[in-house]
Amino acid sequence: MTTQEPDRFDRVDWDEISRSRWFDPSINGVGVLATAIPLLLVALYDWLVLDERTPTLDPVGLGWDVGTVDYLFLFTLSLFAFYIVLPLFQHPRRTRYYWREFRRNRPAVVSLGWLGVVFVGGILGPFLVSAPEQSILTGYQPPVFLSIDESYVSTCVGDIVGGRCQGTWRHPLGTTAGGKDVFAGIVHGMTISMQIGFITTTIVASIGIAVGTVSAYAGGWVDEVLMRFVDVVLSFPTLLMFLLVLYIYGAGLGMFILVFSAFAWGGTARYVRSKSLSIAEAEFIKANRISGASTYRVVRRHVAPNAASSIITQLTLLIPGFLLAEAQLAFLGLGDSAIPSWGQLISAGRSDLSFAPWIVLAPGMVLFLTILAFNFLGDALLDALNPEAEAENA
Amino acid sequence: MTDEPVLSVRDLEKHYPIRKGIFNRQVGVARAVDGISFDIGPGETLGLVGESGCGKSTAASSIVRLEEPTAGEVVFNGNGRGGASRDPGGSHPNDVTRFSDAELKEFRRGVQMIFQDPSSSFDPRMTVGGAVAEPLAVHGMSDRRRRRAIVEDLLERVGLSAEDYDRYPHEFSGGQKQRIALARALVLNPDLIIADEPVSALDVSIQAEILSLVDDLQAEFGLSLLFISHDMSVIRRISDRVAVMYLGEIVEVGPTDGVFADPRHPYTEALLSSIPTPDPRSSLGGIELTGTVPSPTDPPSGCRFHTRCHRVIQPDGIDVDQSDWRGILNFRDRVADGRIDVESVRENAAGAAGTPTDEDIGDRLRAEFDIADEINDPDVESALQEAIDRLLAGDEEGAATLLSERFTTPCAATAPERTVHAEGHESSCLRHRSEHAVAADHADD
Amino acid sequence: MTSPPLLEVEGLTTTFDTDGGTLTAVDGVDFSVDEGETVCIVGESGSGKTVATESITRLVREPPGRVAGTVRFKGRDLLAMPDDELREIRGDEIAHVFQNPQESMNHCYTVGWQIAEALRVHRDVSDDEARARATDLLDRVGIANASARFDDYPHELSGGQKQRAMIAMALVGDPDLLIADEPTTALDVTVQAQILKLLDELQAEFGMGVLFVTHDLGVVAQIADRIVVMYAGKVMERGGVLDVFDHPAHPYTRRLLDCVPELGGDGGGIPGTLPDPRDPPDGCRFAPRCAHAEPACRTDGQPEEIDVRPGQRVSCVHYRDGRDPSVLGEDPAGAGSDSNEVTSGDD
């Protein structure tokens, strides 16, 4: 670098520069690829080499059998890490600014904390807390500090004081009729909730952004056809469609995620389209086009990131809908009863409500708080990411 | 070669199709830009002025092909493309409208734009340094440090500091953002900058600063400038030459001093007289334009300005007061559109004094259109009175027919040609018919 | 001037509570408007001129805003008045026309309905009467085919027509005072000329006092009888339009006039930016941007206003007793040329 003579815009030899071209990938893309490729290899190995009953990680001595949902979950986690979390560190100045805006909303900060707990619990929990196991003998154990009439429990783990079985720290939130530990159930339910949240959101966002931007940029009949299609998708009563699919094909977690993301992207697509159209009108987009940037570059560098910051809010508000839907179906006994979700737990305790309310209340409260937290978070993000508010404060 | 203009626009047109209904049938076109021609020489500033909606911004985006022009030719001789001559087929190798993608990208290094709204000029998620450096990256400068060095130097040149590189757009005031926009426009070292109302969102005091900065940079780097504004005083301050646009056409073009001192087109005259003079001793007034502003979907025939022109020509055989003539034509157009509600006129007249007679209403109508109570030409007077009578009798169609048969203007029949008044000063008005008209086709000059 | 002025504003102070502290938009401003007179408040955007006029009838949102001082209108203090009494005056005796006709009309109602509403809230009129009056006013402000336009929605009118309709709305109660806040800024010059002319005619016809806010010195020169120059919430200078244009006293006024090349100024603009209204400078508000500022300018608050000519007052330390204001430069409009002679070639 020449120190005496700093580079000046009017001394650039463009002929020389335009002859040299090279690929310049971003660290974010490299990161995602670096995690996705091994993941894909493991998945292929799992699928092609190992037989169905061998757990995937058996060769390395672990008993974890990675399923399709798990692969998707890991992939979306890497997307989250490299395209949402990493950029926050790459642009500290902007992060600080958003954080200042966000911090003003105190319930949202608390919500973020709670979601952090659910997130960490969902990822690490299954490795720390063993899955709840059936054990009829220790059914209806009360939560710690509470008690239950002796007649309901066959074996009381804690002390029996005055004919009432006392709760213990072995089952901090008590057990179900089948003796499954409620606390362990909630922790494992976090994983399910996180998987539902992350995977459906990623699928919805991908389809929504793709359809929305294509619609906005292609215009004409492509736009017309796509938006009519979105109309149809939006007219579907998702829950009923799911009932029908489940009635016909039976339901697992994967099916649930598939159906819900297949019917939930309509709103996102519409939103992205209108957002892209309004961003495309902005003068900075014209300025970029006039600089010679290709449509692809403009969309990738400017339209998509700007639309994304608004979509994040919208997606944040979609997640509680998925969690709620899963819980509703589980409650109706229509979900996959093998999945340790919060909804399953609630439905399991429903008939014992009058004497063992914790089986319903504990997971119900966790579900409620999680949905509440997502709503507060979405509300705060809306304010913090709102460009108009930025202009006013400037 | 020295006389070669940097930019030469010929008969540029941009028409927007108007579609309606379920099948998106095209039901018409909006002639936003309808055949404009002008040149900009090296280091020269051309001011393009006109009311909002006259097509000036569309012209700018068509020239740089942000939008594809419908027809016409834009020859760009900057970027070392100068000296080319026309192909035998008549097309020009430097015609922007025929550029391939690669040529277009190279052309973008030669022409840059500045926009009106400082608040939407920058990606809110990008540092201003990043935004200014973006064009460098687009054109393949992959060395980040080099980009940064260039941009920091440039930020200082436009009156900011190198430390501003890492700040975000919302941290700057409107005036500062326009400086940054100027830096972004300069970063590729273009030959021509198109500034689309760059100061109209700013305060006068800031306006003046930005204009001085533009002046200085232009002098230092020999830039050519196409400066678009609706503000005549800004245009006067910055331009070497002025082009006045009305409804998609350029009605007058000439050296700034010439046009301001001696406007030859009635529209320019009206525009100039509308600027409030900052002299407390002069009285309010100037030429008030009457009649309705036509839509570009259905521009008036002949001279497009004739529906509002205060100098609209009277045909042979009619010689009335000019303001009466304007009033009669306005009256005619309004009757023809069926937009005169006799009842409401009657009601309003009733408020003044009891039951209004037909005469009262007639007077009221005349007053509304600034027509004298009695026109000095008896033929005209009787025809007008006849039309008013028919209108009051409820025969709207009859009145319309009579008016349109009786009162016509040559301005509606003939499209005016360019007339040269002085060196480089031309305008298109039928009143100049007797003067020497230029040939309709423009050779390369 | 023996009779009291129509409007007399004294010590008007408007503050806003914001997250970043208290923002003083208008800081102890005095001015008055006589019957039939046009007073212009001039200043850059952010100088507090709009807030000042909106504070007169307490249109600013309270909270976060707070208005203090006295505003005497026909002898009554508007700021001390109960809300319902003030409402009787708004739209009836004092009318407003705002800058942006597009946003100032409710898009859900017809133009005529909105004009008639002003009448309906003040007078007990039948629908027909309200309609007749509104149509008449639309006609008066030069909207062709008024009775048909009555039923149009705002989006069906052009910008100029909307502003005419806004003026019609203001005139509904035959106001004694019309407050016009940059009514022509959003319009084309040709339309601006029409609107200014219309206001001029209507003022003569209705005999209203007009308080006109603008940053356009051309408009000021055309319509003002007197001028109040505001900067950062304070009055810098005031006086008859001829006095201020011919002999601008305050350095800020001089720089402002210099921005207009037609007045022979250098058009160099005013370097620097407005001070932060949450933390204004100690002395004269303009001192940080003033070429002639000296230590005395930076302490003791905004200087007292001093008479420089009958009716012309200025708030500048250079005019204090025993000082020679000629250090500011002699000739009014051309004053700026001494500091910057190199600029040329722009005409």
Next chain:
Amino acid sequence: MGFGRYVVARTLWAAAVSLIITTITFLLLAAAPNPQVQEAATQAALQGGDPAEAAERARELRGLDEPLYVRYADFVRGVYTLDWGWAESRSQPVTEALAQGLYYTAQYSVPWTILTVLIGPLVGVYSAANMYSWKDHAATGFAFFGYAIPNFFFGIILLLIFGVWLEAIPIVYNTDVPVFSVRNAVQLAVPVFVLVTGSIGAIMRVSRNESAEFQNADFMKTAKAKGVSPLRAYAYHVMRPTLVPLSTTLVGQLLALFLGSSLLVEVVFGIPGIGRVTYDALIAQDTNLVLGSTLAFTFVAVVGNLLEDIVFTVLDPRISYDDR
């Protein structure tokens, strides 16, 4: 002028959407193994018959051996002529079963919808008028609580409190009481309350945010400058424009809740409405009834979206019918 044509065009589109959904439903069904055919085969196998033959006969009986397009045509004709088949689990026509369910569903849906539509926007605008005061915070808190708490969970808790502990309401809905009676009102109060809390939150939030925007709009300043009283200003200048964006949310929200939560609420409270009919049909594997209720809900959604679009166009004078 264009309004009539717009309505016609929009209605035709709604009809097209309903046909598309019917088609998709048909394809889903056609692609899946039919549980009744399988059952017949199983039965035959258990009784020592030929399962393949039995399956064939069962298929023939239900017309499943016809070519796909014939079955499709029959299916579509059946759907649109309301010939929805026989509900085996209830031994009555599907339409009749649905009509019976509707009778109970309407009893709580009507009061719930009316309450939501009336209270939601009012509280929202009120909340915006008192923004950042304790009233606003209280309303916001309630709104968040309402849409965060799962309806079925809330229902269970209230049932636990009022049904089990206080014994104020029957644990299972009592169909014997007359429709217009205090006892019916009491037993419906809790489900209605649950649904109102669930639906009102979103509507309050939307009307609060939208009206907050409008009450800061320039035209409010104009109204104030005209001397309009605050009450009138809110009623005319804030409420009216708020209804435009609200109309798009309102219908959507109510529909989503109606289609989703009514099922849950009916199951929780034991109300024999359409939701319960659907649920029972699912459990009983009654294909015709499942299909019928799905279609019924789908058509409600289609009609709801149609109404939403039309209301929106009527409310916003800026929309020109030609543009859509």
